[in-house]
Amino acid sequence: MSEPLVFMMGKFEARIPVDRTYFESHFWAVPHGDVFRVGFTSYAVRLLQDVYFLDWSIDADTQVRKKQSIGEIESSKAVSTMYAPADGHVIRFNEALLNDPSLINADNYDKGWLYEFSTTQPLLSPDEYVKVLEAGWDQTQRLLKNQFNE
């Protein structure tokens, strides 16, 4: 497998594997059968830090619109609503996370996947996703009041 791309968040290296595609809202998507498995990128996980709590507000097997609210996540540093990354179909959730959301921290690019999703909308290449990160980093730091720029 090729070396991942790296985006520097201050001194933290966020790895962006090149074997998959991305959504600009900081999710990766990797083909799994006829659908995608979707999970948080290392960039997102670094912002969240330790995930305590994960809750889906929709049922599995639900058609969603882009930006529709689909769940909530709470971590040591942050809270967030989660939104559908594109128009598509949420097929099923990763049951393992409901018992132990810390898998998101331990293995975000594999066992910590969030849900299976099908969409016909275009996704970003790893290069394109890193460009999104570069373009948004100043704003993200302002949001975080520079606390990750150590």
Place this chain on the structure above:
Amino acid sequence: MAGRKITVVISQAPGKNPVKRHLEEEIATRLMLSGTAEVSVVPHLYDLTSDHTGMLWLKSLRGNLVVLGWLYPRAIRWVLDRNGVKGKEGSSRLNRLEDADADDQDHPPEEAAESRGIGALDVPNRLIYAIDLRNDSDPEIYIKEIERLADLTSVPLVQLGFGGIQLTAQPENSPATNGAGTSSDSTANGASAHSHNGDTGSVISGIFSNGNSNGANGHAEAPTLPITSPAVIGGGDVRRRWYPVIDYSRCTNCMECIDFCLFGVYGVDHADRILVEEQDNCKKGCPACSRVCPVNAIIFPEHKTPGIAGADGGPVEDFKIDLSKLFGAPSALEMAVLERDQELVADGREAVGTAVGLPKRQTCQPEKARDELDDLMDGLDSLDL
């Protein structure tokens, strides 16, 4: 003691949560026992229609007033204002405690925002203290604060009789002096609340012997019965409602809400001020107009987002960062359009998307005086080229 009585109204939590009921009752009985306050209890303020007995009772009260409820203080204040229970904003330490958690930097812009609002009309010279019962689960916190407020606001007028502030209230509405009148329609309270009403009344009036109010109720109460919380004025069961509440200290009368809402909730009054005219036309759960309001003046007190429910500084999520924007949250406007479309479709109407009533943010800017360019443009228009 009589010199420092203050009028306190407790607005019950919606539903029947025993923990919340207990806190309400604990505060009411302790205040009555100590003689600090004239206490009455109404159902959940937000659900009261303006002709509900509880709201009529609130309207009848004169003088400084403390209202405790399960709502943000801003929501309490402006629900009261909409129903004609008006007064200047009293500042409670409890609410400041809540604010102390917020970032201090939030305060200057907030005050600036307040000064831009069109303000409430016909505000009498009395203070209304709105206190959120979600501040703390310890009744003592509220008792202490109410005692402090009673001291702070005590005026000689109150000493004229044991009725205290009620001297200026309309006695026919008073649950203290006329238990039969108010509790007769409160069948939901059950017999025990009803039968204690006379007792409660005598305590409120500061008469600790068996007053004639027992006789009025037709119940022979044992004098040793413990004091119970007052009966709920107008009865405890009230239909849940959902409607916007305008904070006129922020509202600039820009009319974006009336343009955006397609359900006929908003109107204007005789002075062309924006008004929530048909509250019950509003769609349950839909806060879309609040999102399009450029100054966050529209409160939906029951919405789960604190900023929409009337919290002072927008979303209050402890000290945690809200990453929703990074993870693809729609903008307030996108959200408002989505929510409105959902309600339109649910009504069997067509979704309008962004085609109707979208904010024209520039209308909020102060109008500039006409200049030569305006005259030139009008001149060109009139040439009809």
